[in-house]
Amino acid sequence: MALLEMRRINKTFGQVKALDGIDLQLQTGEVLSLCGENGSGKSTLMKILSGVYPSGDYEGEIWLAGERIRARGLRDMEALGVVMIHQELTLVKQLSIQDNLFLGCEPHQHGVLNEARMYQRACQLLQRVHLDIDPDTLVADLGVGQQQLVEIAKALGKEARLLILDEPTAPLTEREAQLLLGLIGELRQQGVSCIFISHKLSEVKAISDLICVIRDGVHIATREARQLSSDDIVTLMVGREIRQLFPREPHAIGDVVLEVGPVTAWDRQRPGVQRVQNVSFSVREGEIVGIAGLVGSGRTELMECLFASYEGRYQCPLRLRGQALQFRDNRQALAQGIVMVPEDRKRHGIVPILGVGDNITLAALPTLRRHGLLCEASETVAINDGIRRLRVKTAAASLPISQLSGGNQQKAILARCLMLHPRILILDEPTRGIDVGAKYEIYKLIYELARQGIAILMVSSELPEVLGISDRVLVMHNGQLKGDLPNDGLTQEAIMGCALRQEEASHAG
Structure with a gap:
């Protein structure tokens, strides 16, 4: 029985x-x-x-x-x-x-x-x-x-x-x-x-x-x-054969668009502890940079500093196309074309009681105004475009986004970000809790954006994903940048060894 x-x-x-x-x-x-x-x-x-x-x-x-x-x-x-x-x-x-x-x-x-x-x-x-x-x-x-x-x-x-x-x-x-x-x-x-x-x-x-x-x-x-x-x-x-999960596609990499650092961030509860320690790096137009490291390595904190959303004390000097900047809040980051998809979509990505469409246009409402009033026709067009482009599965644009699956919520967040026409796109665990088919679609989108010249920073806990998508990999460990590695024959063992060997060397010294 x-x-x-x-x-x-x-x-x-x-x-x-x-x-x-x-x-x-x-x-x-x-x-x-x-x-x-x-x-x-x-x-x-x-x-x-x-x-x-x-x-x-x-x-x-x-x-x-x-x-x-x-x-x-x-x-x-x-x-x-x-x-x-x-x-x-x-x-x-x-x-x-x-x-x-x-x-x-x-x-x-x-x-x-x-x-x-x-x-x-x-x-x-x-x-x-x-x-x-x-x-x-x-x-x-x-x-x-x-x-x-x-x-x-x-x-x-x-x-x-x-x-x-x-x-x-x-x-x-x-x-x-x-x-x-x-x-x-x-x-x-x-x-x-x-x-x-x-x-x-x-x-x-x-x-x-x-x-x-x-x-x-x-x-x-x-x-x-x-x-x-x-x-x-x-x-x-x-319902179809996917021969290769990571659809590597050619895309041109241009000049340096963003220079970051040195970034230092202190723990929210323990002000004497540094979560990010003097990290510096640069990103080029059309480049996909993977951020690898174990949970707690400082990856997310580093990206939050860059987007000016870190809740603790931090220092994050930037040079965007050669212009020195230091943002006070993420509205200033958005104004400069830096956009972030957060790690925790339920807490920081969606507004659960709003509809799918309202979530998509939420950050871009100022661009949809005419004479100070929201143009509903323009908003409807933008919503339909976002749903179609990202293939968001929803019965209606008015359906509360909380009723969508995690993958479709993530697609709606990405649709919102693209409405802001980013120059730098930060993706923190963009495929966590998402099925294989939806992952494939997001990877295709990442390459499409890279071909448009958008610089992409992608944090992921899945090393196969980092290796499958990135042009270059930054390796974080204990708040420090341990390696800046071109993704040419790079392996998971090399990424982990980059952090661990240097840690062993520092203990030995």
């Missing part, structure tokens, strides 16, 4: 059919990866399974261990052992690990909170996820990888027999991701089933027993993982 069966699942939003007769089956102790482009229906399907959309909000049947389930909400599904861990973690950072583990289900004895029992149980759960840390530690003091493990421990505390993991490794370092994948393997041996959602196909291949692909709300195929190559998965996802 299967642990889980989802039969003929249909879901519509207004006139849009998000899911069309989806079937899914999972055995006890099995790991199934759910693959598909952004907007394919993965999240909608998992929201149905986890109880976010209760029975009555969709058509079809859910069977768990041979029993048909009619859930009224999340609590009903969690009580049955189906727990979803979302991409955006739901921990309360001001509370301790222990308090988070039992939030809403604290053990009591004769009406009194049993703190000794809580502490003992918390230790057991943390040990199960290999997190050797005091349960009284504040969540705010943990790294992102540790917080992810706390989320899994919290799910195990609810006696989870089916874990749904949505992009669990997206914010993690390579080492943290490998530890998490190892933990999923251990849980599988203990009889816990997992549905794993990730755009990192190497992880999908490494951890899965089965791979299920959906496209445009329709089930395309479910196959054993060992039967599919990464190229096979991509072809099933996008």
